Amino acid sequence: MNSAAAISPILAIAGLTVTFTGGSSPVRAVDGVDLALGRGEVLALLGESGSGKSVTLRTILNLHDPRRARIDGKVTAAGTDVLALEGRSLAAFRGKVASMVFQEPMLALDPVYTVGEQIVEAVLRHETVTRSAARGRALELFERVRIPSAERRLEAYPHEMSGGMRQRAMIALALASRPQILLADEPTTALDATVQVQILLLLRELQRELGLSVIFVTHDIGVAVEVADRIAVMYAGRIVEQGPVRDVIRKPRHPYTIGLLATRAHGGRLIGQRLPAIPGSPPDLANMPKGCAFAPRCKLRSDACDAARPEIVKVTPAHHVRCIHTERTVGL
Amino acid sequence: MASIAGAPSVPSEKILRSPGYWATVWRRFRRDPVAVGAGLMIVAIVMIAILAPYIAPQDPYKGMTLRRLKPPGTEGFPLGTDELGRDMLSRLIYGARISLFMGVTPVFIALFIGSAIGIVAGYAGGWLNTVLMRTIDVFFAFPSVLLAIALSGALGAGIMNGLISLTVVFVPPIARVAESVTTGIRNRDFVDAARASGAGALTIIRKHVLGNVLGPIFVYAMSLIAVSMILASGLSFLGLGVKPPEPEWGLMLNTLRTAIYTQPLLCALPGLMIFITSISFNLLTDGMRSAMDMKA
Amino acid sequence: MLTAAEIREWDGGEPARGAPLLEVKGLVKHFPIKKGLFGGARGVVRAVDDITFDVVPGETLGIVGESGCGKSTTARLIMDLIRPDRGTIRLGGRAAGTPELSLKAFRAAVQMVFQDSYASLNPRLTVVESIAFGPTVHAISRREAVQRARGLLTRVGLEPARFAGRYPHELSGGQRQRVNIARALALQPKLLILDEAVSALDKSVEAQVLNLLLDLKDEFGLTYIFISHDLEVVRFMASRVLVMYLGRIAEIGPTEALYTASRHPYTTALLGSMLSMDPDRRTREAPLAGDPPNPINPPPGCRFHTRCRYAENLCSEKEPMLEATGSGHRAACHAVDPLSGHSRARRTRREGA
Numbered sequence A: 001m002n003s004a005a006a007i008s009p010i011l012a013i014a015g016l017t018v019t020f021t022g023g024s025s026p027v028r029a030v031d032g033v034d035l036a037l038g039r040g041e042v043l044a045l046l047g048e049s050g051s052g053k054s055v056t057l058r059t060i061l062n063l064h065d066p067r068r069a070r071i072d073g074k075v076t077a078a079g080t081d082v083l084a085l086e087g088r089s090l091a092a093f094r095g096k097v098a099s100m101v102f103q104e105p106m107l108a109l110d111p112v113y114t115v116g117e118q119i120v121e122a123v124l125r126h127e128t129v130t131r132s133a134a135r136g137r138a139l140e141l142f143e144r145v146r147i148p149s150a151e152r153r154l155e156a157y158p159h160e161m162s163g164g165m166r167q168r169a170m171i172a173l174a175l176a177s178r179p180q181i182l183l184a185d186e187p188t189t190a191l192d193a194t195v196q197v198q199i200l201l202l203l204r205e206l207q208r209e210l211g212l213s214v215i216f217v218t219h220d221i222g223v224a225v226e227v228a229d230r231i232a233v234m235y236a237g238r239i240v241e242q243g244p245v246r247d248v249i250r251k252p253r254h255p256y257t258i259g260l261l262a263t264r265a266h267g268g269r270l271i272g273q274r275l276p277a278i279p280g281s282p283p284d285l286a287n288m289p290k291g292c293a294f295a296p297r298c299k300l301r302s303d304a305c306d307a308a309r310p311e312i313v314k315v316t317p318a319h320h321v322r323c324i325h326t327e328r329t330v331g332l
Numbered sequence B: 001m002a003s004i005a006g007a008p009s010v011p012s013e014k015i016l017r018s019p020g021y022w023a024t025v026w027r028r029f030r031r032d033p034v035a036v037g038a039g040l041m042i043v044a045i046v047m048i049a050i051l052a053p054y055i056a057p058q059d060p061y062k063g064m065t066l067r068r069l070k071p072p073g074t075e076g077f078p079l080g081t082d083e084l085g086r087d088m089l090s091r092l093i094y095g096a097r098i099s100l101f102m103g104v105t106p107v108f109i110a111l112f113i114g115s116a117i118g119i120v121a122g123y124a125g126g127w128l129n130t131v132l133m134r135t136i137d138v139f140f141a142f143p144s145v146l147l148a149i150a151l152s153g154a155l156g157a158g159i160m161n162g163l164i165s166l167t168v169v170f171v172p173p174i175a176r177v178a179e180s181v182t183t184g185i186r187n188r189d190f191v192d193a194a195r196a197s198g199a200g201a202l203t204i205i206r207k208h209v210l211g212n213v214l215g216p217i218f219v220y221a222m223s224l225i226a227v228s229m230i231l232a233s234g235l236s237f238l239g240l241g242v243k244p245p246e247p248e249w250g251l252m253l254n255t256l257r258t259a260i261y262t263q264p265l266l267c268a269l270p271g272l273m274i275f276i277t278s279i280s281f282n283l284l285t286d287g288m289r290s291a292m293d294m295k296a
Numbered sequence C: 001m002l003t004a005a006e007i008r009e010w011d012g013g014e015p016a017r018g019a020p021l022l023e024v025k026g027l028v029k030h031f032p033i034k035k036g037l038f039g040g041a042r043g044v045v046r047a048v049d050d051i052t053f054d055v056v057p058g059e060t061l062g063i064v065g066e067s068g069c070g071k072s073t074t075a076r077l078i079m080d081l082i083r084p085d086r087g088t089i090r091l092g093g094r095a096a097g098t099p100e101l102s103l104k105a106f107r108a109a110v111q112m113v114f115q116d117s118y119a120s121l122n123p124r125l126t127v128v129e130s131i132a133f134g135p136t137v138h139a140i141s142r143r144e145a146v147q148r149a150r151g152l153l154t155r156v157g158l159e160p161a162r163f164a165g166r167y168p169h170e171l172s173g174g175q176r177q178r179v180n181i182a183r184a185l186a187l188q189p190k191l192l193i194l195d196e197a198v199s200a201l202d203k204s205v206e207a208q209v210l211n212l213l214l215d216l217k218d219e220f221g222l223t224y225i226f227i228s229h230d231l232e233v234v235r236f237m238a239s240r241v242l243v244m245y246l247g248r249i250a251e252i253g254p255t256e257a258l259y260t261a262s263r264h265p266y267t268t269a270l271l272g273s274m275l276s277m278d279p280d281r282r283t284r285e286a287p288l289a290g291d292p293p294n295p296i297n298p299p300p301g302c303r304f305h306t307r308c309r310y311a312e313n314l315c316s317e318k319e320p321m322l323e324a325t326g327s328g329h330r331a332a333c334h335a336v337d338p339l340s341g342h343s344r345a346r347r348t349r350r351e352g353a
Helices: A002-007 A053-060 A087-096 A115-126 A131-144 A163-175 A193-210 A221-227 A245-250 A255-265 A303-307 B021-030 B033-050 B088-124 B126-140 B144-155 B159-186 B189-196 B201-237 B249-260 B264-292 C004-009 C071-078 C103-109 C127-137 C142-155 C173-185 C203-220 C231-237 C255-260 C265-272 C313-317 C343-350
Strands: A011-020 A027-037 A042-046 A069-077 A098-101 A181-185 A213-218 A230-235 A238-244 A312-316 A319-322 C022-034 C041-055 C060-064 C086-091 C110-113 C191-195 C223-227 C240-245 C248-254 C323-326 C329-331
Touching: A011 A053, A027 A053, A027 A238, A042 A053, A042 A221, A053 A069, A053 A181, A053 A213, A087 A098, A087 A115, A098 A163, A115 A131, A115 A163, A131 A163, A163 A193, A193 A213, A193 A221, A193 C265, A213 A221, A221 A245, A221 A255, A230 A245, A230 A255, A238 A245, A238 A255, A255 C203, B021 B033, B021 B264, B033 B088, B033 B264, B088 B126, B088 B159, B088 B201, B088 B249, B088 B264, B126 B159, B144 B159, B144 B201, B159 B201, B189 B201, B189 C110, B201 B249, B201 B264, B249 B264, C022 C071, C041 C071, C041 C086, C041 C248, C060 C071, C060 C231, C071 C086, C071 C191, C071 C223, C103 C110, C110 C173, C127 C142, C127 C173, C142 C173, C173 C203, C203 C231, C223 C231, C231 C255, C240 C255, C240 C265, C248 C255, C248 C265
Parallel strands: A042 A213, A042 A230, A098 A181, A181 A213, C060 C223, C060 C240, C110 C191, C191 C223
Antiparallel strands: A011 A027, A011 A069, A230 A238, A238 A319, A312 A319, C022 C041, C022 C086, C240 C248, C248 C329, C323 C329
């Protein structure tokens, strides 16, 4: 798990800072993120809206518009410096080394081509094979993602498929180019509960079979627990807690993580009482406080919290927390 | 006592009184140099039109054939003279009056008529919508230029008739935009919420719909002013619409076209004025549209 | 005729205590799909297909189901935002839109909070104007309406001095939703329908808003219909739960009974799809295969039979009715109806249930 990441991570993000310069004042969406993904590992990037999780993910494929986003830091994937890539080398990297599954397949799939054609195109872009071989591969992928009547479904257009089916097609498309890293940006958020479970199990199974390294962005703790080996919790562009899934879920040490888990985990058991809610709302990313971003909402706030950003505390070698009060969060 | 703190305790305090919608639009508009520039240009042209009697150096109607087709830069005639010896500069200045008038008036009248039809059709939906909009669609079968020409031809030349035919040409597109914007608003949850509070259709249209649709309709209508000017010029060029000796840019293009081989610059001048005015309107409406889009 | 004022005063005293506040009977709504050249309908979307249920004063009735089940359409039918094709809705025993109960009075008594907090507010009006609009429609003076609006803003946790003059786009999602709640309460309703009201909010904000809803319910003596796809949240909020599938009711009953001993296979599958939250006991198998079907052509007989592991021939032929399976607990499934002829039902009965 983390030792794998430490030895030879397949993906390493160091000091990543992404600032968007579009509006009236610059917005720092990602603020000094360090992340490592080991081979064959599944890392869940957990956070609410505005936490910077999607922005981080998109940086890995260098998807940001250079005119609007200023990126500092380094992203290394399978030995390649992603942020230095451009043009053809970037196109070759995308799909071949890392590919992405998006939240809304209707937006990510081209509506004027059949899904089969789109997969064939993806295969042909990265491998020199005949068209019929590519089509055979598309069929194989469809079967692998458990789309029934695969042969017939290859001829379908995205709008002719149901939500769950579309997401499977999206996954097949992402796998078409045999990537080593799979980036999933909230792929099940828009799905019904019964379909979400199917897709999560499918992703877990595929990951095991193909040995994929996965980063899974989600706002849902339940999803993170189902798929991840490690969880990194993000808040206001920073990673506030990171560690093996059992540690983070059973022994959380950052007040934000503790707060999130408190509202979520026992909804049923608190009938009649009030939920332990985190007061306040996420900070304005254009106006970040100097110290800990979570301090204004934190029960354990002290002056030291506002003075400077907290350093990483290693609660265990694999479990890192950015908080100066970790000794008070044991067993909360 | 409520157990939650609704208001954030974050120290970044916002202003207590937020600016109104239009104040925000104005502030955003001000920051767009292209839009502001276009706006100033239009203001300048309007001022020229208003102050024509005071700034035109000569009488635009008086001409001397001896002086015909003098090039720009001639003594006493900074922009030359036209085919009847009339001062180009004065004719261009006076021409602004009629051209702007022919550009703005039909659009404004069409704005009222088209909005009324479109908003009613959009809010009512159902058969009323179908009847109104399909009738409007009939007019769309005709390309606007042809429609304008046909109507002007039938009514005869003259400013009044030109106005009528242009108004008729612009009612359908405005009605269509009005209907589409209204339908979009009508399906938003806040209209449902207003219905759910027991308000009647007229109250809802007045309080909730109008405020949200008039803006986009108005901006669209303004973008038609440029088209109207060009159409009016076109009508004059063809001998419909404005009649000689009125100075109107399109008419001037027509009468000067024979001089294109001898004095090409003279011919270009009215066309240049049409171009500057219409592009200014276009850029202005683009800027207004961007300024009004709160989510951007 | 029951005026708005009378509904406000009415406290369950008349009709008799325990009698329902809202009665929905045989509600049907089909939406035609206009594909023909002249708008001739080719097929219908059977969004809501004969549902009947009551809402008891003071309870929170949860409605759950997946896409296409008709829960949002049901909400809009109750609110009279859409006209039903068939069926009746009675508030306090009186039908809306009749001489017994004017539509306006009904509207004052039943209000709704929508899912999209931004789309629910007129972007051109300030927050206080949006909240004050409803009362002005009911002949409340503008001054009093604004005063009431400011009071409600305080009540939902938004300081009027800071928020009254704001526009919707200047607020966060959670703040906007509080405004929507205040707006719904401005007419002093008895019944509040929350249609996925917290689904679009971040989890930390959702908890705040849920707490607020509970406080308001106690303070104003409200009754809630809580529509959501989030089963955890529904379990926390609701006293009774209604499960819908493809326009019909699959199961209805007290929350704990439903969650711990569900009777309808769909409910069981839905509950089984809840994520485990335990890294050592992850979900092994998806309880249901495939996507929720389209309400355009629902399967014959029991609508769920195509995905049900207990389906038998009977299930594709005959549509099951809601039958009692416990105190206040009913399910529409042949397998739990001892008289249906389903093999499982007979077995249960033989085992001396």
